[in-house]
Structure formats: structure tokens, C-alpha cells
Amino acid sequence: MDELVGFSKLLDYGLYIRGIVITFYALILFRATSSRVFGNYSSFDFIISIILGAILGEAIVNNIPLLPSMVVCAFIVIIHRMLAFLSYKSRLVGKFIKGDKMLLVQKSKYNWDKLHCCRLTKNDILQSLRTQYGLNDINEVDEAILERNGEISFIFKKKKAKKDLLPDS
The missing domain is CATH 3.30.240.20 (bsu07140 like domains)
Incomplete structure (x- = not known):
């Protein structure tokens, strides 16, 4: 019964620390992807936000190690920024990534x-x-x-x- 309700996890301070660390890290990541993720976003921006949310959510509950999940998220943000730059420079790339x-x-x-x-x-x-x-x-x-x-x-x-x-x- 204890495992079903989750009382054993209530005093897992690592979970709280991971949650706090990931919250601030997510804030930095989403600021780096630009505020468009929360405003008028393309399907590409939406997909990136879902992927980041899924990885960071898994990192909070200790299903995946903290540091590798943070590194993967940083790489995803870098890729997002690079593709956004290429979309800005090339109409063809922009059309492929963001649609028309x-x-x-x-x-x-x-x-x-x-x-x-x-x-x-x-x-x-x-x-x-x-x-x-x-x-x-x-x-x-x-x-x-x-x-x-x-x-x-x-x-x-x-x-x-x-x-x-x-x-x-």
C-alpha cells in the first residue's frame, strides 16, 4: 500500500533537489530557445518544447541520470538555434522546417x-x-x-x- 500511494518517496530529498535544479535549468533552456515557444510557434518549436519537457520530466523523477539529460537538452537547444538560423538564411530550409x-x-x-x-x-x-x-x-x-x-x-x-x-x- 505504501508503494502504491508513494509515501516512501515523500522524504526522497534527491527528488526535491533534482526538481529545483531542473526547474531553473528548464527556465534557462526555454529562454535560450526564445519566447516564441510560448507565443506564435511553429510545429517545429512545439515539438522541441515537448521533447525538452519529456526529457526534463524523466530527469526529475530519477528515471535517467541528471547530467546526461541536461547535456542532451543543451544539444537539442543548440540544434534548434542552428536550424532557426538556417531557416532565417534560407527560404528553402525555412519552408522545410517551419512550413509555408x-x-x-x-x-x-x-x-x-x-x-x-x-x-x-x-x-x-x-x-x-x-x-x-x-x-x-x-x-x-x-x-x-x-x-x-x-x-x-x-x-x-x-x-x-x-x-x-x-x-x-
Whole structure:
């Protein structure tokens, strides 16, 4: 019963020390990967954060040695920074690592092939339009773009000025 509940681990001070060390180390690592991991991140940034979290979590509970797990995480962060730099320098590398934007709506017309490719529906586009801008009419949209971070951005049609709407007298 004691093992089931975990009372024997309650006084394992090594666990507490490892937890504190890993917490500060994780803070340093995630600052090194940049704040994009927590903001508008690409799938690559998301994968890196999951891998780091998994390794550091295992290191806390003593399933893997502390120092090797910290070294592996440092290498992963270095690789992340190198790939981010290469993505910045090369559009081709950036497209491979982070993906590319997709034009989902053009001139108020849905691009069904792209929607199908992204597994999105007309309702997904309209939902984004409603939640971001309070609109529900695709005819007001010139373009809808699925960005690399997974968000949908909209470019609206230009409204005619009042003087253009008045008949010539």
C-alpha cells in the first residue's frame, strides 16, 4: 500500500533537489530557445518544447541520470538555434522546417483543394472570421491565409469611399 500511494518517496530529498535544479535549468533552456515557444510557434518549436519537457520530466523523477539529460537538452537547444538560423538564411530550409503559408480563400472564393489538404472546412474559416473580427460574411474577405503557426489571417476587400458611391451630379 505504501508503494502504491508513494509515501516512501515523500522524504526522497534527491527528488526535491533534482526538481529545483531542473526547474531553473528548464527556465534557462526555454529562454535560450526564445519566447516564441510560448507565443506564435511553429510545429517545429512545439515539438522541441515537448521533447525538452519529456526529457526534463524523466530527469526529475530519477528515471535517467541528471547530467546526461541536461547535456542532451543543451544539444537539442543548440540544434534548434542552428536550424532557426538556417531557416532565417534560407527560404528553402525555412519552408522545410517551419512550413509555408497556404491561401485558403482568394477573392471571396474558397480554395477547396487547400482546405481539404489542411483538413479544414468552410465552418473553420467562418469561425475564425467571427472570433477575430465579429464578421460572418466571406464576401468581405479578399484573402484568408493559413499561417505557418496554424492561425488564419484575413485580408479584407477595400471599401469604396463615400464620394465614390455618390452619383455624379
